Amino acid sequence: MDSLSINTSTNKYNVFVGTKLRFKIATFLEKQYKKILIVTDDQVANHYLEDVKNSFDSKVNIFSVIIPAGESSKSQQQYFNLISRAIEVGLDRQSLIIALGGGMVGDLAGFAAATYMRGIDYVQVPTSILAHDSSVGGKVAINHSEGKNLIGSFYPPQAVVYDVETLHSLPEKEVRSGYAEVVKHGLISDEIFFHQVLDTDLTSKLSNEILTEHLLKGINVKATIVQNDEKESNVRKYLNFGHTLGHALEANLGYGQITHGEAVAIGMLFALRVSEKTYGVKLPYQPLYSWLISNNYPLTLPTQDIESLINRMKKDKKSLNNHVQMVLLKTVGQPTVEQLDDDLLKQELDNFMRELVNH
Structure with a gap:
């Protein structure tokens, strides 16, 4: 496994890159969380959602929300649905959101984390090559019909955990x-x-x-x-x-x-x-x-x-x-x-x- 630290004016976080990291997400977190909401899409969920869920012990309350795959889900409606799900499962300011997926999931889940209760922790678990760019740097956003990423913020994650094994299930276009x-x-x-x-x-x-x-x-x-x-x-x-x-x-x-x-x-x-x-x-x-x-x-x-x-x-x-x-x-x-x-x-x-x- 390789890692590097990113130091910004608002946060310091680590990026971990290696194989089989999805089976031990908890070991890369500096805090313990009682409630975690995993956000993923309907393609990634079939491959890796259970692996990430099972990386935490039974004392942690794990919830998930599965959104349709594709850039069109980086929308106001999906954002609102995600916030509604966070309220429904009782996330508070000590809770965590995990973005499990490509750049769309990372941007959407990160923006939800940035704005839910004025900001809670989130972790990027990218499953696409594209997300090596989008998961690092703390830009989070959703799209508007008039332009891409026009509704967003700068909000760095607590960590980026990049399991390169997940990249082998990507379709050629991704x-x-x-x-x-x-x-x-x-x-x-x-x-x-x-x-x-x-x-x-x-x-x-x-x-x-x-x-x-x-x-x-x-x-x-x-x-x-x-x-x-x-x-x-x-x-x-x-x-x-x-x-x-x-x-x-x-x-x-x-x-x-x-x-x-x-x-x-x-x-x-x-x-x-x-x-x-x-x-x-x-x-x-x-x-x-x-x-x-x-x-x-x-x-x-x-x-x-x-x-x-x-x-x-x-x-x-x-x-x-x-x-x-x-x-x-x-x-x-x-x-x-x-x-x-x-x-x-x-x-x-x-x-x-x-x-x-x-x-």
Whole structure:
């Protein structure tokens, strides 16, 4: 087992990465809890809910709530249902919520923990590759029909317990989704790491050793940034590389029609194109494109209304004075944030969408 500590201005917590950790969750908690509510989805529950329940002794009152899998559950209705369940089972300020699942479950359960009785403890037990990014850093949220994660907070967990064995039950599209964030961490931090990821064939079974190595590197990149900027006032924005267009595509297509990581993959390609145009540099657009194609990322989309995409991009949390701000790269490992003129953005987005169709 590997572990690392994350120190922020509001909390210090540990991230544990290894195998069979789901069978001993209690050993990773610094407090004892009399009541625990496990939040999971209807796919993860079949595989791992009983394992996590049985990791606690009989003195602990364990309750669960199972929500429909998919991004569409990160909604106001599911949030309200979750709060109602917490009230029903009598959670108090000394209780714990466990988020057992992927990024959607972690965001939803974390937001419920942040707001129930003005905040109770929660622990992230991620079961997706994507959640190596979302489970670390304390961002919790639900979606609004007008945009992703518009209702949320910064609320760090008490611990992150990452059992990489749970990743072997993921469908192929969720492996793709998660590895887009691994690629992102490479692009914003380290060219060597980026090329290591591009040497990975996602269509074959990944070993626990490879998964652990890549996930720990990705978590380290995020941890370093979060420790310097917990509330996203400066460098934490770099973690949104590829997300400005990615989030807009998710909302435009309808949540769940494309996975978060698949949308971010397209967003990263666009960010590389805009970076090349803005800084007059050559970036690894083609190597990334080729890797995405060889690993079956869906890069051809239904025709998108450019104005609609730009309007959604303006609702991104980085936007300022109704102008789109995007994370760009001056080179691999050197991210920056630029405000983009509407006309330039429209032209580049139109060219990019045509290029994807004709590539």
